[in-house]
Amino acid sequence: xxxxxxxxxxxxxxxxxxxxxxxxxxxxxxxxxxxxxxxxxxxxxxxxxxxxxxxxxxxxxxxxxxxxxxxxxxxxxxxxxxxxxxxxxxxxxxxxxxxxxxxxxxxxxxxxxxxxxxxxxxxxxxxxxxxxxxxxxxxxxxxxxxxxxxxxxxxxxxxxxxxxxxxxxxxxxxxxxxxxxxxxxxxxxxxxxxxxxxxxxxxxxxxxxxxxxxxxxxxxxxxxxxxxxxxxxxxxxxxxxxxxxxxxxxxxxxxxxxxxxxxxxxxxxxxxxxxxxxxxxxxxxxxxxxxxxxxxxxxxxxxxxxxxxxxxxxxxxxxxxxxxxxx
Amino acid sequence: xxxxxxxxxxxxxxxxxxxxxxxxxxxxxxxxxxxxxxxxxxxxxxxxxxxxxxxxxxxxxxxxxxxxxxxxxxxxxxxxxxxxxxxxxxxxxxxxxxxxxxxxxxxxxxxxxxxxxxxxxxxxxxxxxxxxxxxxxxxxxxxxxxxxxxxxxxxxxxxxxxxxxxxxxxxxxxxxxxxxxxxxxxxxxxxxxxxxxxxxxxxxxxxxxxxxxxxxxxxxxxxxxxxxxxxxxxxxxxxxxxxxxxxxxxxxxxxxxxxxxxxxxxxxxxxxxxxxxxxxxxxxxxxxxxxxxx
Amino acid sequence: xxxxxxxxxxxxxxxxxxxxxxxxxxxxxxxxxxxxxxxxxxxxxxxxxxxxxxxxxxxxxxxxxxxxxxxxxxxxxxxxxxxxxxxxxxxxxxxxxxxxxxxxxxxxxxxxxxxxxxxxxxxxxxxxxxxxxxxxxxxxxxxxxxxxxxxxxxxxxxxxxxxxxxxxxxxxxxxxxxxxxxxxxxxxxxxxxxxxxxxxxxxxxxxxxxxxxxxxxxxxxxxxxxxxxxxxxxxxxxxxxxxxx
Numbered sequence: 001x002x003x004x005x006x007x008x009x010x011x012x013x014x015x016x017x018x019x020x021x022x023x024x025x026x027x028x029x030x031x032x033x034x035x036x037x038x039x040x041x042x043x044x045x046x047x048x049x050x051x052x053x054x055x056x057x058x059x060x061x062x063x064x065x066x067x068x069x070x071x072x073x074x075x076x077x078x079x080x081x082x083x084x085x086x087x088x089x090x091x092x093x094x095x096x097x098x099x100x101x102x103x104x105x106x107x108x109x110x111x112x113x114x115x116x117x118x119x120x121x122x123x124x125x126x127x128x129x130x131x132x133x134x135x136x137x138x139x140x141x142x143x144x145x146x147x148x149x150x151x152x153x154x155x156x157x158x159x160x161x162x163x164x165x166x167x168x169x170x171x172x173x174x175x176x177x178x179x180x181x182x183x184x185x186x187x188x189x190x191x192x193x194x195x196x197x198x199x200x201x202x203x204x205x206x207x208x209x210x211x212x213x214x215x216x217x218x219x220x221x222x223x224x225x226x227x228x229x230x231x232x233x234x235x236x237x238x239x240x241x242x243x244x245x246x247x248x249x250x251x252x253x254x255x256x257x258x259x260x261x262x263x264x265x266x267x268x269x270x271x272x273x274x275x276x277x278x279x280x281x282x283x284x285x286x287x288x289x290x291x292x293x294x295x296x297x298x299x300x301x302x303x304x305x306x307x308x309x310x311x312x313x314x315x316x317x318x319x320x321x322x323x324x325x326x327x
Numbered sequence: 328x329x330x331x332x333x334x335x336x337x338x339x340x341x342x343x344x345x346x347x348x349x350x351x352x353x354x355x356x357x358x359x360x361x362x363x364x365x366x367x368x369x370x371x372x373x374x375x376x377x378x379x380x381x382x383x384x385x386x387x388x389x390x391x392x393x394x395x396x397x398x399x400x401x402x403x404x405x406x407x408x409x410x411x412x413x414x415x416x417x418x419x420x421x422x423x424x425x426x427x428x429x430x431x432x433x434x435x436x437x438x439x440x441x442x443x444x445x446x447x448x449x450x451x452x453x454x455x456x457x458x459x460x461x462x463x464x465x466x467x468x469x470x471x472x473x474x475x476x477x478x479x480x481x482x483x484x485x486x487x488x489x490x491x492x493x494x495x496x497x498x499x500x501x502x503x504x505x506x507x508x509x510x511x512x513x514x515x516x517x518x519x520x521x522x523x524x525x526x527x528x529x530x531x532x533x534x535x536x537x538x539x540x541x542x543x544x545x546x547x548x549x550x551x552x553x554x555x556x557x558x559x560x561x562x563x564x565x566x567x568x569x570x571x572x573x574x575x576x577x578x579x580x581x582x583x584x585x586x587x588x589x590x591x592x593x594x595x596x597x598x599x600x601x602x603x604x605x606x607x608x609x610x611x612x613x614x615x616x617x618x619x620x621x
Numbered sequence: 622x623x624x625x626x627x628x629x630x631x632x633x634x635x636x637x638x639x640x641x642x643x644x645x646x647x648x649x650x651x652x653x654x655x656x657x658x659x660x661x662x663x664x665x666x667x668x669x670x671x672x673x674x675x676x677x678x679x680x681x682x683x684x685x686x687x688x689x690x691x692x693x694x695x696x697x698x699x700x701x702x703x704x705x706x707x708x709x710x711x712x713x714x715x716x717x718x719x720x721x722x723x724x725x726x727x728x729x730x731x732x733x734x735x736x737x738x739x740x741x742x743x744x745x746x747x748x749x750x751x752x753x754x755x756x757x758x759x760x761x762x763x764x765x766x767x768x769x770x771x772x773x774x775x776x777x778x779x780x781x782x783x784x785x786x787x788x789x790x791x792x793x794x795x796x797x798x799x800x801x802x803x804x805x806x807x808x809x810x811x812x813x814x815x816x817x818x819x820x821x822x823x824x825x826x827x828x829x830x831x832x833x834x835x836x837x838x839x840x841x842x843x844x845x846x847x848x849x850x851x852x853x854x855x856x857x858x859x860x861x862x863x864x865x866x
Binding site: 048054101104105107108109111112113115116117119120123124126127248249252255256259289291292294295296298299302303306 | 419420426433434435438440444445557568597598601602605608609612613
Binding site: 185188190193194196197201204208209211212 | 669671690691692695696700701703707708709710711712716719720721723724725728729730731732733734735736737739776779780
């Protein structure tokens with residue numbers, strides 16, 4: 001990872017806080033969507049980009065997180081302060097159980113099993129009417145209670161005068177930023193380095209003493225829990241939780257985002273989320289054939305820019321700046 | 328205790344569904360066995376086969392034998408499409424990561440299904456049964472449409488024809504060899520890339536044919552591709568990725584589990600097929616009749 | 622230090638290794654030789670836990686380690702290099718060796734400390750001893766074959782092994798590279814008191830440094846002993862008749 005002198009991520013975060021002030025409600029909505037998907041995609045990248053495990057069922061944990069928060073807040077009246085971490089925890093537990101079986105398999109079998117488990121989750125959500133609302137899902141998940149913030153507003157003027165959806169957007173920014181910070185620490189840690197050795201050469205990793213299966217399971221659980229947290233936020237943001245959150249096409253959307261942004265860079269998937277969602281908005285206002293365009297973009301990516309946007313940017317940078325750089 | 332003739336009818340409908348699924352899944356299994364890639368777009372070829380058959384019937388009209396001409400024509404058209412895709416696009420991804428190949432097939436799904444929407448809209452379409460096979464007969468108290476009987480017989484016929492071709496013909500032997508060791512085969516002077524194109528064409532033909540033949544029985548709607556591909560995945564996993572008879576067996580099992588599942592445990596039927604898929608992957612990943620991959 | 626007792630392994634009816642037994646004394650340099658297909662790499666894989674034997678035992682430091690997982694064996698003090706160079710291609714030379722230190726010193730489950738700068742001195746020292754310090758920042762996948770082999774040695778050494786199993790360490794090298802490589806290995810083994818077990822095709826190499834040679838043919842041991850004795854063994858000569866060395 002090349003350390004940059006400019007803290008881009010921090011700048012982007014600060015800028016993001018100003019979106020409700022300078023942009024319309026629509027832009028706040030879009031930004032909120034992007035931020036949550038950025039977390040979802042980055043969690044997947046921990047598996048795909050850093051450990052080399054391609055999962056086709058990552059949406060399962062997204063869905064589990066969403067349903068956990070939804071059920072806790074809507075049916076049981078639990079506060080967000082508990083419901084949000086619970087999303088991550090419950091998703092982690094499922095990831096531990098599913099992952100235990102998945103990491104015993106390799107490559108295509110691994111991918112197929114992750115898909116099978118995700119479809120099982122979807123099927124349960126789809127049919128278990130009493131708990132999950134079945135096919136109709138659970139609409140109208142309540143927002144967290146922002147009463148405290150509103151009461152503090154007279155003391156701290158910047159805190160006042162926002163709509164609930166905007167308060168939720170700020171909350172999302174803070175929580176996602178914390179998650180990104182944690183994920184960043186994880187990938188830059190010795191644990192993260194062990195994961196990359198598994199990606200590069202699992203056989204060799206075994207022979208430097210790495211218990212490959214155990215590390216892969218750990219990566220699986222971490223990835224699943226952050227996806228769960230993203231799901232917990234999304235359920236509220238989306239004003240409803242639905243079974244398709246866990247359907248395999250959702251898994252493929254997030255995989256494409258990760259690829260688009262670049263699996264080799266930490267913020268790649270986040271960039272991918274931004275570009276994809278923004279493009280989606282632009283295209284669907286003009287035509288309904290978004291899948292066609294998306295498919296086309298994907299083909300171009302696969303043939304011309306396998307490193308995604310981050311890879312293309314890096315290639316451009318090394319071409320412009322001819323100085324050799326050290327790692 | 329459910330009525331025996333009813334059980335028989337359910338079982339038969341499960342068998343019929345299995346035979347359709349076998350047509351599609353066999354193509355998927357063939358591509359995986361030789362090219363080592365799971366072709367997500369296979370379901371979309373099936374859908375295009377259905378739409379093409381519909382379109383051909385529109386153009387040719389409904390005379391005697393038009394259905395068969397349309398079905399065959401649709402299969403050929405889809406096969407040609409498959410060949411073009413392999414020859415000009417997919418071929419360039421062979422050296423690269425499997426993930427890229429998989430995502431390419433998914434991109435095809437996105438593109439082709441929207442193309443189908445552009446050409447044929449989103450309203451349901453259907454094709455009537457060929458006049459020769461209209462009507463039904465009675466057996467053990469169950470009413471069996473003649474067309475379903477045709478499918479029930481066609482399935483095993485194609486399976487045997489296929490098996491014979493793979494075992495006895497030169498091309499078949501090359502295909503089996505390519506599945507085991509493509510490098511050596513290439514070193515022996517066999518045109519491996521031509522073989523790959525051929526395999527893709529053949530598999531697409533089967534998928535398109537399946538789609539064309541299913542039109543009198545199921546309505547043609549967008550989304551039929553993603554629905555069938557998941558079913559096909561389940562079948563090839565259960566039977567064994569790359570195993571031909573495994574696919575046949577897997578289709579049979581899937582058909583029965585689904586039809587009886589819907590009957591006795593309607594809420595669990597979707598869940599049960601995925602649970603079956605997961606169970607096979609956990610206990611015996613290479614499926615009932617497959618062999619462990621290298 | 623390492624004892625192999627009557628190890629057997631068959632694949633689909635083909636017996637790759639059939640009843641092989643030998644002993645590697647502590648501090649010695651031992652070699653396993655044999656024509657292609659004799660089962661040398663399979664034997665290594667059986668010893669290091671990559672394959673489970675059908676029968677027989679592997680005893681390391683008086684402990685039965687038959688079939689235990691490679692990562693555990695590694696922690697017990699067995700190091701290994703592979704026939705096809707096995708490194709982490711997209712990591713730099715420095716990162717390759719550092720990863721071995723991280724794993725070996727038990728830091729692998731640390732999720733929060735930044736990894737940059739950890740074990741820098743140890744890594745640099747090791748790179749120096751295998752002659753790769755000047756290439757520390759290069760991406761290892763782009764190194765020459767010989768350099769990659771050096772790196773592989775470095776990775777194995779970072780794990781502080783007591784015995785090092787080298788699978789065809791000079792494969793694909795020119796005569797000059799081979800000489801240098803062997804000198805390096807010998808020196809390092811002497812410096813660290815390592816026991817070496819290696820497989821080789823190059824007879825010159827083997828006869829120049831091995832204290833003990835075991836000859837395999839079609840999965841069985843046909844000779845075992847000091848180089849002088851093995852050289853004169855009639856069975857060995859018969860098997861190697863026609864070999865171009």
